[in-house]
Amino acid sequence: MDKMMKVVLCAFFLHFVLFPTPHDSAAQEIKIGIVSCLTGPAAFYGTYMKKGVDLAIEEINAKGGIKGSKIAPIWEDDKGTPTAAVSAIKKLISVDRVPVVVGSLTATALAMIPVADKENTVFITSLSTHPDIAKMSKWSFRNCINTVPSAMAVVDFAYKQQGKRKLGILFFQNESTRRIAEGVKKRFEELGGTVVGMEMLAEEGVDYRSPIIKIKNANPDSIYIAAFARQGGLAMKQLVESGVNLQFYADPIESPVWLQTAGSAANGAIYGYLDIQQSFLDKYKSKYNEEGEIWGALYYDTMYTLTIAIEKGGYTAEGIRKSLIEIKDYPGITGAITYGPERDVIKPPIIKMVKDGKFMKHQ
Secondary structure: OHHHHHHHHHHHHHHHHHOOOHHHHHOOOEEEEEEEOOOOOOHHHHHHHHHHHHHHHHHHHHOOOEOOEOEEEEEEEOOOOHHHHHHHHHHHHHOOOOOEEEEOOHHHHHHHHHHHHHOOOEEEEOOOOOOOHHHOOOOEEEOOOOHHHHHHHHHHHHHHHOOOOEEEEEEEOOHHHHHHHHHHHHHHHHHOOEEEEEEEEOOOOOOOHHHHHHHHHOOOOEEEEEOOHHHHHHHHHHHHHOOOOOEEEEOOOOOHHHHHHHHHHHOOOEEEEOOOOHHHHHHHHHHHOOOOOHHHHHHHHHHHHHHHHHHHHOOOHHHHHHHHHHOOOEEEEOEEEOEOOOOEEOOOOEEEEEEOOEEEEOO
């Protein structure tokens, strides 16, 4: 009987070694949850994000994935709304059992981070601009620069290099852009300039002429626009149509939607953000037959830093979290990546501008 039992056990063992179960095979995939605005008014951001993520995963998997395991993204659509975003991240954590979730917009990130914190799940965004995004939880990371330092760089440039002294500010009705506008006002006044007016652009507005006329009548010598791509582009277009032909400064809204909405009014606008390596732009153009942009580039970098973290720390939330913190000067295509003490990426902004309908370094 003992001998027969040994034979049975040996056969049982060999069966699972030679013929792994479907569950064993599935375990070879590295599942990463991704919540983005795939539909809704902000879907263009989701499109950029997905193209950058897909390009990176395609390259990583072609090289063998992560220690032989392929990355398998699980996409969820948050429609750009906090409610849908919370449902999406809860599903990814409880049903798909992912240890890390990649997010997108500021409003949806602010809603998802408390869930990630409660469930001890890594959350990383490369699109959210709210100053406190990475500070909200030890599980929260950001791979795009905080908009505040880029705005401060632009304010310094306006005052010190271009001699601007009377600034008008237009800001979109949003917590993130409001705080940026307040930071711009404070910095400009610290330098010795005067903010002659601050006017809010209504959240659902399509006609900004009322706040624009108020700013125009305040007689500024330049205007800072704290807004998202569509709203910022529309404000610039309506400023020019209202006879305001001044120097425009803007948040880092480096998006084709900005240019499409603003048209020629965007030419000459100055903002602070990151450079993109030409190698990425060439690959992007080859794959998608369109020009690359910053958001796809940032999420491309994000997937590579997550790959490094999983390779080093293992496929657990704690392992990924610790390994992301340890990343120093990774040569990303948007600049060297180091996550600071508050899990916010450290990348110095450069001064950029729109010239002939294209984004480029300021000359």
